[in-house]
Amino acid sequence: MNESISSGSEVGRDAIPRQYLSFLLEDEAYAVDILRVREIRVWEHVTPIPNTAAFIKGVINLRGTLVPIIDLRERFGLDPRPYGPRTVVLVLVVADAGQERTMGLVVDGVSNVCTLAPDLISPPPDFGGAVHAEFITGLATLEGRMLILLDSDRLLNLAEIYAVGQVQQQANLDASPPPPSGEGD
Amino acid sequence: MTIDPRQFHQVFFEESFEGLEAMEQALLTATPGQVEAETINAIFRVAHTIKGGAATFGFERIAALAHRLETLLDQMRAGKRLLDEPAIELLLGGVDLIRAMIEGARQGIGIDDEAQVGYISRLEQAIKGEAISPTPLPSAVTARPEPAPKAPAPGWRIRFRPDPSILAHGNDVVLMFRELSGLGDFQVKADLSALPSLPELEVERCYLAWQAELRGAVERRAVEEVFEWVADESELEILPIQGRGLPQPAAPVTDEAVPSGAGEAVPAVAVPKAATLQEAVRRVAAEPGGSIRVSIEKVDALVDLVGELVITQSMLSRLKGAVVGELGERLVAGLNQLERHTRNLQDSVLGMRMLPIAFVFNRFPRMVRDLAAGLGKQVVLEVQGESTEIDKTVMEAIGDPLMHLVRNAIDHGLEQPQERRSAGKPAAGRLSLSARHRSGSIYVEVRDDGRGIDPAKILDAARAKGLLSGDAPVDAEAALNLLFHPGFSTAAEVSDISGRGVGLDVVNRNVRALGGSVGISSDLGRGTLFTLRLPLTLAILDGQLVQVGGSNYILPLEAIVETIRLEPARLSSLAHWLELYLLRDDYIPVIHLARLFQCREAACERPLVVIVGYEGHRVGLVVEQLLHQQQVVIKSLESNFWKVEGISAATILGDGTVGLILDISGLIQIAGRVLGETTGWRPHRTASSEARP
Known part of the structure; x- marks a missing residue:
C-alpha cells in the first residue's frame, strides 16, 4: 500500500491538497479520494449473485477481473431508483485486510473532480443523516454546497458488507422459509 | 516406462535451496523471543519438506539432520521453547549445514564429518532442553572426498578428438554432450589448439577436441553408446576417474566455446570449496538441461490471458455468418484458423502447469518400506501410470490424501504374514497405486489385497454413534460411504472396530475441495479399493x-x-x-x-x-x-x-x-x-x- 493513497496519513493531511471525485446520491454530494478511483463506467448488465443482500447488485467482467457491484443508495437505505443513462459505476480500489480488491459502486451521477486543501475539511459531526457516520472522513463546502467525504475502504469492507447483508436478508425473509445462512468462509 | 529417480534430484535440490533461502530469510528477520507462530510454522514446513525429499532420494544424513531440526522446531511450535537469539543462531547453522550437504550431494561429494557431528550434538543438547551452547558452528565446512550416496564409481574422464569430417557426416557433438549430461554430472572443456586461423577455417570441418568429466554411477557401456556412431572416426579415450578434478591439459585450453548447449562456461574444477558453495547454488539456475523455472503466478497470468483470448475468439466466431460473399468466406476461414490456434495455445499453456504424477508417487516406495518394516508386514508396492500428467495445483493437494490412504492400507488393510498365509494368500501383501486419464478426469487408485472392510461393523458403529437410526437395511456401498462421515474419524473406538476411518473425512473433504470425488469399494477378505477422481486441471x-x-x-x-x-x-x-x-x-x-x-x-x-x-x-x-x-x-x-x-x-x-x-x-x-x-x-x-x- 503506498503512502499517497492511504487516507490516514497525518503528514499528507497537513500540507498537500488532495483531489476528490464528487458524485451525487439523492440530492446530497459525496466525494471519494480520487486516487482510489480506477475508472468510471456507465451502468451495464450485472450477473446477480444468489443469496446475497439486495444492495449487492452482482458481478461484472472488467477486462477479465470479476468485480462485485454495490448500490450505494440501497446500501444507505435509500429507495432504489431505476438505473438510467446517468447512472454510473465508480470502480474503486479498496484496501481490505492488507489486500487490494476492486469493487464497483453504483451512484446517481458523477459531478466533478475537486481539489481540497486539508484545512478546508472539517471533521465529521456527530449526526444521524442519510448516511452512517462511520464512513465519513470529513465535510467540506464546495460552491456553497456541503460535500461529504467518504472513506471508501470502510464503506466497501467485505466483512462489513457481509454482516450488513446478512441482517438485511434476514429482515426481508423473516416471512419466507428459513434462508440458507451462507457461510462466509 | 520406468522413472529414473535422478531426474527428480534436480527438482529436490532446487526446491530445497529455495526452501532454505526462505527459512534463512524468516530467521534473519525474526525478532528473538517474539516470533509469530506462523513464522515458526513456515520454518517447520521447510524442514519437513526437506526431510521428506531427502528421505525419498536416499540422502539419509540430510534427512536425519532435518528431522532433528524439525523436532526442535516442534518444541517451539508447541510453545515449550522460545525462538530466542541462540536458537535462531542454531537454526541458521542448520540452514548452512543442510545447504552445504545438499550442495555436496548435488556435486557428488561429502562434507566434513566433524562439522556435522559437532552441530548435531549441539542440536541434540538443545532438543533435550539444555541451554544452547554458544560455540559457533565451525565456519569452515570443508569439502572432503566422499562418494555420493548412490554413486559407488566416481565417473569417467573422456578425451574426445573427432575427425574433422564429423559434422559433414551428420553427427552433432552438442547432442552427444547433452545426452552425457543426462547421465550424470557432466563438465566439459573445449580444446581449441587445433583451430586454424580464420582464412584457413572451413565451416564444415570440426577443429575442436574436448576433455570432459562425467561424474555419477554411469556404466562404461552407457558412455560408449553415446559415441557409438563416431568412435571409428575419432580419437576417443574413456578412463575411470581416479584423482579429483580435470588434469592440467598439456594443450592450452581456453574457457570459451563450451559446446554443451549451456550459455555459460562451467568452471573446470569439479570440487567446490566451502566458500564457493553459495556461488555454486547460484549456478544451479544456469545448468544445462533446457528448462527454466518460472513462478507459478506468471504461468497463471498467462493462463488468464489465454482465457481472455478464448473469450474474444468465441465472441468473434459469432460473426461467422455476418458477412456474405467472398469476403465472408475469407472471414470464416480466418476465424476457423484463429479458433484452432487459440485452442492449441490454450492446450500448451495449460500443459505448462502439468507434471507427471510420479512426483507424488515417488515418495511412496520408501514410505511403504519403512511403514511395513515398522509393522512387521511384508508389502509389495506396484506403481502404474506414473507418467500421467496432472495439474501442479491438483498434485500438491492430493499428496496428503494419498499418503493417508496408503498409510491406512498398510496399517489397517494388509494383514500380518501369518494371518495372510492362513487365509490362503501370499505372505506379502500387495499394494498398488495407479493413475490414468479417462474422459477429462484423472483416476488415482489405491488398492490393497488385505482383509477388506466389513460393512456390518461399520453399520454397528454408525448406529452406536447415532449417525444412523433404526434398523433399516443399508446396502454395502452406502455403509462404506459412512466412513467418510466426519463423525467417524474422531471416534477412536470406531477405528478399532472397523479398522479404518481415521481421517477419511479429511481425505474426502480435500479431494472434494478440488472438485473431485473419492469412491470406495471393498471385498471382505479380498481387499479394498479407493478411487480418487480428480479434475485434469483447475483452470x-x-x-x-x-x-x-x-x-x-x-x-x-x-x-x-x-x-x-x-x-x-x-x-x-x-x-x-x-x-x-x-x-x-x-x-x-x-x-x-x-x-x-x-x-x-x-x-x-x-x-x-x-x-x-x-x-x-x-x-x-x-x-x-x-x-x-x-x-x-x-x-x-x-x-x-x-x-x-x-x-x-x-x-x-x-x-x-x-x-x-x-x-x-x-x-x-x-x-x-x-x-x-x-x-x-x-x-x-x-x-x-x-x-x-
Whole structure:
C-alpha cells in the first residue's frame, strides 16, 4: 500500500491538497479520494449473485477481473431508483485486510473532480443523516454546497458488507422459509 | 516406462535451496523471543519438506539432520521453547549445514564429518532442553572426498578428438554432450589448439577436441553408446576417474566455446570449496538441461490471458455468418484458423502447469518400506501410470490424501504374514497405486489385497454413534460411504472396530475441495479399493449453460446424467423449494434453483429437471432452460468477493458477461441444511457427507 493513497496519513493531511471525485446520491454530494478511483463506467448488465443482500447488485467482467457491484443508495437505505443513462459505476480500489480488491459502486451521477486543501475539511459531526457516520472522513463546502467525504475502504469492507447483508436478508425473509445462512468462509 | 529417480534430484535440490533461502530469510528477520507462530510454522514446513525429499532420494544424513531440526522446531511450535537469539543462531547453522550437504550431494561429494557431528550434538543438547551452547558452528565446512550416496564409481574422464569430417557426416557433438549430461554430472572443456586461423577455417570441418568429466554411477557401456556412431572416426579415450578434478591439459585450453548447449562456461574444477558453495547454488539456475523455472503466478497470468483470448475468439466466431460473399468466406476461414490456434495455445499453456504424477508417487516406495518394516508386514508396492500428467495445483493437494490412504492400507488393510498365509494368500501383501486419464478426469487408485472392510461393523458403529437410526437395511456401498462421515474419524473406538476411518473425512473433504470425488469399494477378505477422481486441471471446465431466474449459470457437464421435462404430477412436496420427484421408479430429491437462489419466481411454462450425479446419488435441479455447452475458464469469485455457498467459481461467457458456476455439493448442502431445519429430515445416503452434526 503506498503512502499517497492511504487516507490516514497525518503528514499528507497537513500540507498537500488532495483531489476528490464528487458524485451525487439523492440530492446530497459525496466525494471519494480520487486516487482510489480506477475508472468510471456507465451502468451495464450485472450477473446477480444468489443469496446475497439486495444492495449487492452482482458481478461484472472488467477486462477479465470479476468485480462485485454495490448500490450505494440501497446500501444507505435509500429507495432504489431505476438505473438510467446517468447512472454510473465508480470502480474503486479498496484496501481490505492488507489486500487490494476492486469493487464497483453504483451512484446517481458523477459531478466533478475537486481539489481540497486539508484545512478546508472539517471533521465529521456527530449526526444521524442519510448516511452512517462511520464512513465519513470529513465535510467540506464546495460552491456553497456541503460535500461529504467518504472513506471508501470502510464503506466497501467485505466483512462489513457481509454482516450488513446478512441482517438485511434476514429482515426481508423473516416471512419466507428459513434462508440458507451462507457461510462466509 | 520406468522413472529414473535422478531426474527428480534436480527438482529436490532446487526446491530445497529455495526452501532454505526462505527459512534463512524468516530467521534473519525474526525478532528473538517474539516470533509469530506462523513464522515458526513456515520454518517447520521447510524442514519437513526437506526431510521428506531427502528421505525419498536416499540422502539419509540430510534427512536425519532435518528431522532433528524439525523436532526442535516442534518444541517451539508447541510453545515449550522460545525462538530466542541462540536458537535462531542454531537454526541458521542448520540452514548452512543442510545447504552445504545438499550442495555436496548435488556435486557428488561429502562434507566434513566433524562439522556435522559437532552441530548435531549441539542440536541434540538443545532438543533435550539444555541451554544452547554458544560455540559457533565451525565456519569452515570443508569439502572432503566422499562418494555420493548412490554413486559407488566416481565417473569417467573422456578425451574426445573427432575427425574433422564429423559434422559433414551428420553427427552433432552438442547432442552427444547433452545426452552425457543426462547421465550424470557432466563438465566439459573445449580444446581449441587445433583451430586454424580464420582464412584457413572451413565451416564444415570440426577443429575442436574436448576433455570432459562425467561424474555419477554411469556404466562404461552407457558412455560408449553415446559415441557409438563416431568412435571409428575419432580419437576417443574413456578412463575411470581416479584423482579429483580435470588434469592440467598439456594443450592450452581456453574457457570459451563450451559446446554443451549451456550459455555459460562451467568452471573446470569439479570440487567446490566451502566458500564457493553459495556461488555454486547460484549456478544451479544456469545448468544445462533446457528448462527454466518460472513462478507459478506468471504461468497463471498467462493462463488468464489465454482465457481472455478464448473469450474474444468465441465472441468473434459469432460473426461467422455476418458477412456474405467472398469476403465472408475469407472471414470464416480466418476465424476457423484463429479458433484452432487459440485452442492449441490454450492446450500448451495449460500443459505448462502439468507434471507427471510420479512426483507424488515417488515418495511412496520408501514410505511403504519403512511403514511395513515398522509393522512387521511384508508389502509389495506396484506403481502404474506414473507418467500421467496432472495439474501442479491438483498434485500438491492430493499428496496428503494419498499418503493417508496408503498409510491406512498398510496399517489397517494388509494383514500380518501369518494371518495372510492362513487365509490362503501370499505372505506379502500387495499394494498398488495407479493413475490414468479417462474422459477429462484423472483416476488415482489405491488398492490393497488385505482383509477388506466389513460393512456390518461399520453399520454397528454408525448406529452406536447415532449417525444412523433404526434398523433399516443399508446396502454395502452406502455403509462404506459412512466412513467418510466426519463423525467417524474422531471416534477412536470406531477405528478399532472397523479398522479404518481415521481421517477419511479429511481425505474426502480435500479431494472434494478440488472438485473431485473419492469412491470406495471393498471385498471382505479380498481387499479394498479407493478411487480418487480428480479434475485434469483447475483452470478450465466443460460446462452446460442453464437459465435460472432469468440468469445464466454453468453446470459442470460431467455431473449431468440426463435432463427431463418436469411433469408437475410427479412432484411431491417436502419443503418450500425441496421436493421429491418420481423419476421412473425412484424418488429423487429435486431442488428448485430459482427458489433456492431467492430470485423472483420466473414465469416459466415448462421447466426442466437436470438430473445430476453426486457421490453416486442423483439429485434433480429445476431450471428454466438448457442453453449451449461450452468450455469455460474458471475464475475465482473470491479475489474480490467472498465464497458464496452453492457457487464454486465464475467464468466469463462469450458475450463478455459473467456466469456463475454451480457447485452441486454446495447446493445439496444448503438444501440438506434447510430441509433439516424445517423438517428434521436428513437426505438419505448423502447423510454421510452432508448432514452437519
